[in-house]
Amino acid sequence: MTSVRVPEHIASLQPYxxxxxxxxxxxxxxxxxxxxxxxxxxxxxxxxxxxEAIREALPGIHRYPDGGGYYLREALxxxxxxxxxxxxxxxGSTELVELFARTFLGRxxxxxxxxxxxxxxRIAVTAVNGNAITVPLRGMRHDLPAxxxxxxxxxxxxxxxxxxNPTGTCVTSQEMETFLAEIPDDVLVVVDEAYREYVTAPDxxxxxxxxxxxxxxxxxxxxxxxxxxxxxxxxxALSTPDVLGAAERVRSPFNTSSLAxxxxxxxxxxxxxxxxxxxxxxxxxxxxxxxxxxxxxRFTPSVANFILVDTGRDGDVIFAEMMRSGVIVRPMRxxxxxxxxxxxxxxxxxxxxxxxxxxxxxxxx
Ligand SMILES: *Cc1c(COP(=O)(O)O)cnc(C)c1O
Numbered sequence: 600m601t602s603v604r605v606p607e608h609i610a611s612l613q614p615y616x617x618x619x620x621x622x623x624x625x626x627x628x629x630x631x632x633x634x635x636x637x638x639x640x641x642x643x644x645x646x647x648x649x650x651e652a653i654r655e656a657l658p659g660i661h662r663y664p665d666g667g668g669y670y671l672r673e674a675l676x677x678x679x680x681x682x683x684x685x686x687x688x689x690x691g692s693t694e695l696v697e698l699f700a701r702t703f704l705g706r707x708x709x710x711x712x713x714x715x716x717x718x719x720x721r722i723a724v725t726a727v728n729g730n731a732i733t734v735p736l737r738g739m740r741h742d743l744p745a746x747x748x749x750x751x752x753x754x755x756x757x758x759x760x761x762x763x764n765p766t767g768t769c770v771t772s773q774e775m776e777t778f779l780a781e782i783p784d785d786v787l788v789v790v791d792e793a794y795r796e797y798v799t800a801p802d803x804x805x806x807x808x809x810x811x812x813x814x815x816x817x818x819x820x821x822x823x824x825x826x827x828x829x830x831x832x833x834x835x836a837l838s839t840p841d842v843l844g845a846a847e848r849v850r851s852p853f854n855t856s857s858l859a860x861x862x863x864x865x866x867x868x869x870x871x872x873x874x875x876x877x878x879x880x881x882x883x884x885x886x887x888x889x890x891x892x893x894x895x896x897r898f899t900p901s902v903a904n905f906i907l908v909d910t911g912r913d914g915d916v917i918f919a920e921m922m923r924s925g926v927i928v929r930p931m932r933x934x935x936x937x938x939x940x941x942x943x944x945x946x947x948x949x950x951x952x953x954x955x956x957x958x959x960x961x962x963x964x
Contacts, residue, residue, distance in 0.1 A: 605606045608728045615722060618929050624922055633925035636846045636943040636953055639764070639794070639905045641827035642877060643946075645862075649828060652865035653858050664857035670814050671860045674834055677806050678916035684840040688855045688863075689849070692793060692821040692834025695846075697723040699817060699836075702846045703787050708755040713741050713933050717765065718790065720758040729755075736811060739899045739907070740768045743778040749781060758784065758888060760791040761806075762798060765934055767901030770803035787842060789817045796825040796873060797880050803902075807837060815839050822859075824904065825932050833859040852862040852883040880904045883944045890954040896961065905943045907931070910961060914938050920960040924951055 615959035618637030625633055668688040676683045689695035700710060706771040710724035724731040732754065734746045750757070762769040768903055770778075775790075782788055806818045817838040823829035825941050833855055836843065855863075866872070887906060891898050897909040898943055910917045918930040929937035942953060 604779075606947075607727055609857040609937050610691075611727055611751075612722060613933070615718060616933055619922070621927065624927055628923060629942055630701050630923075630925045633927060634945065634949045634952060636945045637927045637929040637941075638829070638948060639824060639943045641825060641876055641904075642828060642944070642949065643828040643872070643876050644916070646866045647867040648872070649826070649862040649866040650867040652861045653831075656858050656861035658794070660734070660857060662854050662857065664860060666852045668855055669859050671855075671863045671867075672835075674864050675837075678867060679837060681807065681810065682835055683814065684843065685810065685837055687832040687836045687838070687843045687850070688860070689819075689853045690851075690859075691823060691832045691834065692791065692819040692836070692855060693719050693821055694832075695834055695836045696720060696758070696789070696791070697726070698846050699787065699789055699851055700724050700727050700729060701761070702753045702849050705755065707753055709751070710756045710758065711746060711749055711754050712758040713760075713763065714747070714762045715763075716741070716758065717764050717933050718933060720760075724756070736763075736766065739766045740769050743770060743774050747778055747781040750786060754786055755785045756789060758789050758791065760793070760901040761804070762794045762901075764903070764905070765907050765929075765931060765936070765939075766794070766899050767900050767903045767905055767907055768899060769798060769800065769803055771800075771802040775804045775806070775809075779809060779816065784815045787815065787817055789819060791819040793819070793821045793824050795820065796877060798902045799881065800902055803910065807951065808835060810839065813839075815842060824865055825880075826863075826875055827872070827876065828859075828862055828866060831859045831862050832856075833863050850881070881951055883947065886947070887942070887944060887950050890950070894954060894958040896957065905941055907924055907936075908940045908942055908957070909936075910938055910940060910957075912938060914940050916926045917957070917960045920963065921956050924956045926956040927955050928953070 672686040709730040712720040794807040899907045910918040
């Protein structure tokens with residue numbers, strides 16, 4: 600039998616490695632009471648209003664969902680003061696990362712991104728046989744001037760995570776303004792704002808302002824993080840009607856489920872849950888960062904709901920040791936930072952256990 604033929608650009612890809620599910624870790628290591636602080640999920644759980652709406656939508660799941668996601672898009676458009684033609688739904692925002700690459704790269708196109716940003720950008724560009732051009736971070740932040748200098752005529756799309764994953768840093772409104780002024784507007788700038796709701800810095804850009812002024816830009820947002828609906832798979836893009844009209848040709852027709860649409864509408868209304876989640880995160884982010892200083896572990900100060908920690912050792916070893924104690928974090932070798940771990944802000948007892956386990960794993964080596 601011949602082996603299946605995989606094109607070179609696909610064979611060169613490493614599959615995306617998600618955070619290890621609790622069930623898998625417990626099965627493999629025979630553990631109980633593990634905690635997962637590996638995927639930046641909301642420790643307070645989903646919005647109760649979203650759960651209620653999903654339960655109410657259940658009897659209708661023999662029907663296909665509204666392929667156009669009208670009511671949720673309308674609610675999002677209203678919340679963002681944009682028109683419904685400026686909103687597109689995705690099966691998580693990662694689907695939209697891929698959809699934009701498929702729509703805009705063409706045969707010869709390149710995609711530009713930071714070398715230590717969300718790995719899906721590189722996978723999405725490479726998967727459509729595009730050239731993924733990466734630019735080093737500077738002081739753990741996106742180096743927007745350097746990225747602007749790398750824009751060659753073949754670059755069709757630029758991905759910027761703001762805040763960035765895995766560093767937890769963000770670019771300012773002024774930096775974004777300068778950057779956008781330098782980028783030709785036929786290059787699609789995609790700003791991934793998965794963690795935007797956690798940011799309290801006053802100079803954090805509101806990217807919809809550029810959209811409202813007619814600047815062609817795409818903003819990605821998600822219900823997976825502060826809304827606590829990662830398992831539902833729901834994200835959205837805000838952009839210009841011409842960008843979304845092009846992407847609409849490629850979008851899979853029923854990419855968001857009826858349950859996701861119902862849950863999303865209710866979650867959006869549950870501003871109390873978002874506020875509680877934001878307050879909780881601000882408090883516990885402070886607690887964790889103070890704890891890291893106390894145990895003498897270096898980290899990058901974060902504006903999001905996770906922290907990049909530099910163990911100064913082999914991060915895979917520390918990761919494995921912590922996992923044996925039932926604390927699942929994210930090793931960062933795949934991001935080119937082999938001594939680092941990314942830890943998610945959890946509930947207070949989880950954060951205490953994280954600090955203890957990390958300190959103990961470091962003291963053993
Ligand atoms: C978690 C995350 C997302 C969200 O992905 P979904 O597919 O919406 O769950 C998007 N971008 C970044 C940078 C993330 O860290």
